[in-house]
Amino acid sequence: GENVEQHPSTLSVQEGDSAVIKCTYSDSASNYFPWYKQELGKRPQLIIDIRSNVGEKKDQRIAVTLNKTAKHFSLHITETQPEDSAVYFCAASIPHGGTSYGKLTFGQGTILTVHP
């Protein structure tokens, strides 16, 4: 089955700096790669996602890049703010049964701390 590795496990930056979190996946059939932000005791919330037919996607301060050949994808947050502090999870999904949906396999998570 799919395996997703995420690094680093913790990341500490100063407000205004950039943060980069990297993930690798094992199954080349994966075609959907979301990133979730989870605050303490809350549900995971999607912040950005990318499909395998796209190499890069940006939404304001957040961007995701995908390298299908190397099977890795990264989250980039620019101009970080203290409210960006949370746990970030990457995930990968393999289409199931001829449909375009499938279970999410998550990475281990990155605890991001943005210091004011």
Place this chain on the structure above:
Amino acid sequence: EPEVTQTPSHQVTQMGQEVILRCVPISNHLYFYWYRQILGQKVEFLVSFYNNEISEKSEIFDDQFSVERPDGSNFTLKIRSTKLEDSAMYFCASNQVRRTSGRGSTLYSDYEQYFGPGTRLTVT
């Protein structure tokens, strides 16, 4: 904006007891999932459900677990005989994939899985 809801928010039970966790997916969604997250660890897939049957399940989802969609709105996860290691946060999620048919229509897929707020299960 529609949201996935879950009840209860916190369930405490004794080892060996049965628990039922309830979820109300977003009303026009077609695919439903249960995930769990042990404290401090990653989110793990348990089971997916479509068209009134299980689509995929993980090795965690053994005979002690079952899912049901008893009516048009609820989606439940039952653990028949809870163990200490079942203590975790259980998240329900749903998404929708629309397929088209006929001429001139456009394929639309919503990959995003919308998560509920979770049920914290504590087994003592």
